[in-house]
Amino acid sequence: MPKLKLGPLIDEKPVKITVELPASLHRDLVAYGDAMGREHGQGAIEPYKLVVPMLERFIATDRGFTKLRRSQTAG
Structure with a gap:
């Protein structure tokens, strides 16, 4: 079985949002x-x-995105 990109999940206090996802x-x-x-x-x-x-x-x-963030914090 290939290794998944995500590791074990950390249980943190969530902020609730509502999102609609396609069934697929x-x-x-x-x-x-x-x-x-x-x-x-x-x-x-x-x-x-x-x-x-x-x-x-x-x-x-x-x-x-990483480049963009770096340029925004450097400038």
Whole structure:
């Protein structure tokens, strides 16, 4: 089984927002949560718990965004 990009989830106090997802993306999140639970020896992870770490990972690995942030804080 390939290693997933996300590691174990940290349980933090959330800020509530409402987001509508396409059904296909929800199905993918459910499948990802199942795979992640198996990889880390847990039960299936609920899709809503995956959204924040996925967005954090996306932002952290976006080189264009990192450059933009650096230029804004340097100037």
